[in-house]
Amino acid sequence: MVTKNSLKAVVIDIDGTFIDDNEELPDDNLSILNSIIEKDISVIFCSGRMLQSVEKFLETNIGKVFPIIAYNGAMVKLNDQIILDKKIPSSLASSIAREALKEKHYIQAYVNDELFVSEKSEKSIDYARHSSVTFNVPEDFLDFVANHEPTKLLIIDEPGELKIIEEKFRKRFSEVEIVRSFTTYLDIIPSNTNKGMALKILCKKMGLLPEQTIVVGDNDNDVPAFRVAGLSIAMENGTKKAKESADLIAPTNNNAGFAKIIEMLLSENYF
Template identity: 40%
Template structure:
């Protein structure tokens, strides 16, 4: 295997949002062996880059916004998909009417119209400053959105998902965390984004290994030669995985790879 693709939150990050030491050790060993490392996250691009710069001196290819953006340091944004302006505005207005927190990702900025605990907690989690506007629906009506996000209690989101999917059936709507509901362009998924990256950089998806934990990683694991889920992952992801490893907080992906190193797989 020549390419290793890692989801971040819930996979190689502990619940403290730090990379588990076993995962860090394994990734550095892979780099020493000349393997290509890719990170694929639901996070916005600046958030992924900022997090990785805490641990590494090199820039990696990144799939961000659950596959809406593909970026490399050499080429910049290879792909960027957006929810078209009118539709994005309609979604924001709908979420406002449902009285749930909503935020938009516009030109790599995290934009909100209310200063509340959800916005502040997300800003702290992502490491990205908030940009405030008076009317979020008006902003996205002009610019569109790379992604929209609703934040609420899990039960509240579960209750409104059917209505939202029925009304906005041309947009992908799914949970990236129990209390995060993502809205992305219909053609967005990490698997498709990885294919775009593979074509640009010239690697074979059959020689790739991918690690994930949530439903937004299903297409990613299906697209590669070996799909690995962490034990804390969703049922649907573990059903499509070739291998299930220990939980994220135990460093499951790293321990799996370190065991392969010990067995001489990379010699």
């Protein structure tokens, strides 16, 4: 556990953490965020979302610019500069996409921070709405992936089915990282990529130590960041792995748990 007055930055996941299940930002969360900013505490947003989706969320809901870790650590932006931009080799991405489509799984690719889907469907439409982005439908999705290097691939399916897909793809494709970012999302990202590794890179650029950060999240993809942070907090609505890996548990995202746990830490002078 960190000592009091040692935390210098708050690292915030968005879905399932900072916003509620209706995709709304609780007033209490926004209020406590402004309190953090007023104290000159650094704020970093760390998400599995694509970069443009995080930026649109911040512009719409907060109206401020923050350092961003996107794509579960494959891309990092600081002061209008991309300081990390990892990609999946096209041949490998093509093999993964081909296997997914062969098994009739819905899959989409992210290239140059744009979304490309294998088909226009309820899944692609729902995802685009959730992320506040538009999507493109290549004439030949496999050919498109074979000629580009995606930042991320994403398979969307029901939780039970996704577990089976995750196990199968982990065995078949050891050259990438495969992690859940949402109950129905299976993220496939470049090798040696995660939120924790990206946070260490970003902290170095910002003149911070990872142990001076507090990380708040709810899902398996947050665990690598938990492991490098000075203090890790999982939401009560989080996954079993996230909660087992965290130092503290916050109330649920539907109960403004982010605001409640940060308010407690502020009152006890951890910042």
